[in-house]
Amino acid sequence: MAEVRTADTASTTAPERPGKTGQAGPAKPAAKRSLKDYRSEVKPTWCPGCGDFGVLAALQRALAERNLDPKDVVIVSGIGCSGRLPEFVNAYGLHVVHGRALPAAQGVKAANPELTVIAVGGDGDGFAIGGGHVPHAVRRNQDITYIVMDNQVYGLTKGQPSPSTPTGMQALRRSVSMPKMAPYEGVLEGQLNILAMVIVYGCSFVARTFSSQATEMAKTIGRGLDHPGFAFVHAMSPCPTFYNTYDPWKESFMPLPDEWDTSDRIKAIDMAMEEVGDGVFHSGVFFQDVYRTYTDKLQDVYAKAYGDEQATIDALMDQYA
Amino acid sequence: MDQLDLTIRIAGENGEGVLTVGDVLAEALARSGLYIYTFKNLPAEIKGGASMTQVRVQDTPVRSPGDALDILMVWNQENYDIHVGEVKPTGVVIYDPDECDADESLALTQIGVPLQTITKTVIKTMKSKNVLAFGILTACLGIPFDSAKQMVAESRWGRRKEFLESNINALKQAYIYVDDNDIDLGLRVPVNQRNGHAQLIMTGNDALCMGALAAGCRYYAGYPITPASDVMETLAKAMPRVGGVLMQTEDEIAAITASIGASFTGAKVMTATAGPGLSLMVEALGLATMEEIPLVVVDVMRGGPSTGMPTKTEQSDLNLAIHGAHGEAPRIVIAATNTEDCFYTAVKAFNLAEKYQTPVILLSDQHLSQRAQVMSRPDLSQVEVVERKQPDGNGSVSPQEFDRYEMTDDYISPMPLPGRHGQHYVATGLEHDEHAHIDYSPEAHIRMTEKRHQKIESAVNEPGFVQRYGAEDAQLGLIGWGSSEGPILEALDRTLAKGYKVAALIFKMLHPLPEKEARAFIESIPVVSVVELNASGQFANYLQGRLAVSLKRFNIITGLPFKAGEIEEYIEGVLQYG
Numbered sequence: 001m002a003e004v005r006t007a008d009t010a011s012t013t014a015p016e017r018p019g020k021t022g023q024a025g026p027a028k029p030a031a032k033r034s035l036k037d038y039r040s041e042v043k044p045t046w047c048p049g050c051g052d053f054g055v056l057a058a059l060q061r062a063l064a065e066r067n068l069d070p071k072d073v074v075i076v077s078g079i080g081c082s083g084r085l086p087e088f089v090n091a092y093g094l095h096v097v098h099g100r101a102l103p104a105a106q107g108v109k110a111a112n113p114e115l116t117v118i119a120v121g122g123d124g125d126g127f128a129i130g131g132g133h134v135p136h137a138v139r140r141n142q143d144i145t146y147i148v149m150d151n152q153v154y155g156l157t158k159g160q161p162s163p164s165t166p167t168g169m170q171a172l173r174r175s176v177s178m179p180k181m182a183p184y185e186g187v188l189e190g191q192l193n194i195l196a197m198v199i200v201y202g203c204s205f206v207a208r209t210f211s212s213q214a215t216e217m218a219k220t221i222g223r224g225l226d227h228p229g230f231a232f233v234h235a236m237s238p239c240p241t242f243y244n245t246y247d248p249w250k251e252s253f254m255p256l257p258d259e260w261d262t263s264d265r266i267k268a269i270d271m272a273m274e275e276v277g278d279g280v281f282h283s284g285v286f287f288q289d290v291y292r293t294y295t296d297k298l299q300d301v302y303a304k305a306y307g308d309e310q311a312t313i314d315a316l317m318d319q320y321a
Numbered sequence: 322m323d324q325l326d327l328t329i330r331i332a333g334e335n336g337e338g339v340l341t342v343g344d345v346l347a348e349a350l351a352r353s354g355l356y357i358y359t360f361k362n363l364p365a366e367i368k369g370g371a372s373m374t375q376v377r378v379q380d381t382p383v384r385s386p387g388d389a390l391d392i393l394m395v396w397n398q399e400n401y402d403i404h405v406g407e408v409k410p411t412g413v414v415i416y417d418p419d420e421c422d423a424d425e426s427l428a429l430t431q432i433g434v435p436l437q438t439i440t441k442t443v444i445k446t447m448k449s450k451n452v453l454a455f456g457i458l459t460a461c462l463g464i465p466f467d468s469a470k471q472m473v474a475e476s477r478w479g480r481r482k483e484f485l486e487s488n489i490n491a492l493k494q495a496y497i498y499v500d501d502n503d504i505d506l507g508l509r510v511p512v513n514q515r516n517g518h519a520q521l522i523m524t525g526n527d528a529l530c531m532g533a534l535a536a537g538c539r540y541y542a543g544y545p546i547t548p549a550s551d552v553m554e555t556l557a558k559a560m561p562r563v564g565g566v567l568m569q570t571e572d573e574i575a576a577i578t579a580s581i582g583a584s585f586t587g588a589k590v591m592t593a594t595a596g597p598g599l600s601l602m603v604e605a606l607g608l609a610t611m612e613e614i615p616l617v618v619v620d621v622m623r624g625g626p627s628t629g630m631p632t633k634t635e636q637s638d639l640n641l642a643i644h645g646a647h648g649e650a651p652r653i654v655i656a657a658t659n660t661e662d663c664f665y666t667a668v669k670a671f672n673l674a675e676k677y678q679t680p681v682i683l684l685s686d687q688h689l690s691q692r693a694q695v696m697s698r699p700d701l702s703q704v705e706v707v708e709r710k711q712p713d714g715n716g717s718v719s720p721q722e723f724d725r726y727e728m729t730d731d732y733i734s735p736m737p738l739p740g741r742h743g744q745h746y747v748a749t750g751l752e753h754d755e756h757a758h759i760d761y762s763p764e765a766h767i768r769m770t771e772k773r774h775q776k777i778e779s780a781v782n783e784p785g786f787v788q789r790y791g792a793e794d795a796q797l798g799l800i801g802w803g804s805s806e807g808p809i810l811e812a813l814d815r816t817l818a819k820g821y822k823v824a825a826l827i828f829k830m831l832h833p834l835p836e837k838e839a840r841a842f843i844e845s846i847p848v849v850s851v852v853e854l855n856a857s858g859q860f861a862n863y864l865q866g867r868l869a870v871s872l873k874r875f876n877i878i879t880g881l882p883f884k885a886g887e888i889e890e891y892i893e894g895v896l897q898y899g
Contacts, residue, residue, distance in 0.1 A: 002675060002676045002707050002708060002709060002710045002733070003707070003708040003710075004705055004706070004707050004708070005705075005706050005708065006701065006702050006703065006704060006705060006706060007535040007536065007537075007668065007699075007701040007702075007704035007705075007706050008701040008702045008704075009706075011537040011539075011589070011706075011708065013537075013587035013588065013589065013708055013709060013711075013738065040747075041721060042758060070720075070745055071739065071740065071741075071742065071743045071745050072739065072740050073739075073745075074585070074586075074739050076582065086747050087747050087749070087758075087759065090720070090745070091745055092585075092739040092745040092746065092747070093745075093746070093747030093748065093749075094581075094582060094585050094612075094747070094748050095747055095748065095749035095750060095751070096578055096581065096582075096605070096608055096750065097578070097604050097605055097608050097750060100574060100575070100578040100605065102575075103542075103570065103574070103575035103576075103578040103579040103582065104578045104579065104581055104582035104585075105582060106568070106575075106579050106582065107540070107542065107568075107578065107579035107580055107581060107582025107583035107584075107585075107590075108582040108583065108585055108586055108739070109582075110540065110566045110568060110579070110582075110583060111539075111540050111566065111582070111583035111584075111586045111587070111588035111590075112586040112587070112588070112739065112740055114740055115586065115739050115740050132571060132572065133571060133575055135571075136570070136571040136575070140568075298566065301561045302561055302564060304561070305561035305562045306561070306562050306564075310562065310563050310564050311559075311562035311563055313531065313534050313535045313563070313701060314701060315562075316531065316534065316559050316562065316563070317521060317531055317698060317699075320521040320522055320523045320527060320531075321520070321521055321522075321698070
């Protein structure tokens, strides 16, 4: 049965004060976890050859390397092929409506900052229907890792163009088995430069990686998980069924130049803008800086509001007496 | 002596300070041991347009905004013309003779007080015009100068020492003017010392916030919208003091999904909005129903459709609140009736959400949310708070064996929380089985649909959400919901006193529908009418559909709350002429 108390006693659910260290999550057990420990009993429903298999494995490896207790991990997703990912991971998952993975993830993190929170989704989920949420998630800079599996197409609805689909039919025809895309013969709209957008928004960690480069991807996702703030991982993940870009992407992927300065935001923007014209994708961390997180700033608000002593509801009501 | 019952209205150009006069007067009278009920009618713009504020004062709790006016104070011609028709035959108009011409043909007591000129030439601080107006009113109410002086000192006009002196001077000039001109309305409103901390003066939105906090709400996400923004503003001040989180999101969709995310971790969460925002939240409300996530959504209803009338009141979101969903997504919908009830209904909203693991929509409205009333301070040791059902703490059940949506006798399943319980699962908006695995089989959809529906239907047995009043052998029954309770009950008392046989049934729970009580009431009374502030009779239609009965309706769509007098006239009309 549900438990009943009176309003002058403490709650038994949420952490008493979000962000107070050592509230949730007991000490990690000594036993080292492996990738298998993060595999759920559900077999992925993706098409054979889907890039998302690579992303899933990379994420599981990154979690294993950090030996995170599955009960302290929450993976949040929206709708799309990639939105199914939480189902395949042995951890908490929250599969919400289309385009809203980021707000849901922010609610999870705000209510319990001790949790490791990962938002995942596709290019349509994150930059069409959910595009309005990205700048605000960046502004709040909560310690969340957002992995966008970009296949430049809507896969689950069978091949419509997404905001990251290259403009024009020719570009698409040149690639392998592209069927006729709705609503016209070709894409009239311009292609969003997702990576550049996120850097311009002011994101504190921006990286790109490719699902066919497994080790590299696990490392990049891991760096995102370690980053204290909002980390954006642009995970290029081809759709062999509706927009097979494996061959062109294998050729166009290259690491960022040696000695790349991750602290130079302007250079990172330039690189993200120029590489489009050059027809290449760079992998690696484009930009990283550490800013105070939402949780950090909230601690200041708490300190100012009540120090170590919280107000009672009775005291709050005094203002109306 | 007759019961004290005065309705005082102050009207002027929006932004000139008339609202402050009303606020200070209401607070001062309430602190003097009297009961008040305020009513504001203003344009949606920040500056300009006619705006008015009204205070009804009684020596017993006030239930409605008041009918005709006992005292009308107007600052200009436009407001004189708008409001003078609402003054009682025995009422008094106080107008500024330099700003407007009184209609001498009216058989009213009309007193010219040159507010603008006195402020300019005698007080010499235009900011103090509202204090002068306040003083004219308190003097006319027969409140002694020393009491009025204390009222000013305790008000927002007394907060800053440097202004206090000029404000007290303005007050003094008011009393001098009233004295010099032998103005005496024969009123002696009794003011006592403030009665300690036992009584609170709150708006509906304030009371709702305090109720939410008392119930354990520690996460709020919201987007600014009239008339729900006060909820966010009040909580923005309160949340840090109780270790909670308040997040102003980029839109209402983010507000509700962030709230769902927070609740997933075990936090008690709320978001508040008005009609346009509720429209945006509909998809995520279905998600919360599907994932069985506790969530309180406050809808402060305003005039619709579309952007409609943001600063006017209406009970027109009922259809959306009950039925707004794709697929079938049952949820609990309740409504608060008055300021004090906003506190307790907010607590109940959380208790229902947590107990039944469901979204709960709490309906308020512009008038209820923004008017001030006096209420008794709640005794928190008597306020019951429900915590959600969680798995046993020993963690012996592995996630592979654990059924998040276990089919229990009451259809409510233990909910594990991230960071706390080892029974991790994936909550999904897709149809699923007991184990939370995606399952589109007919069997799973039938079982889970029944679980979601039966769980919500069983909440109809919760006590205290429907109440009958009035005559046992009534000839006419009125059905109301939410904030029309006050004016309905006042009209009921007046007509009962005149010998009419009337009764009322007030609903605070709208979905699930307390069908038994509704049917018993309707079948036992020859004529039953549903009284609500909307055009189509949304509650009446809903009752007719559920109960297959025929009902009369009394609907008003002025954007203003019911007056008790309007309902009184309606009762008399129906009983005299059918």
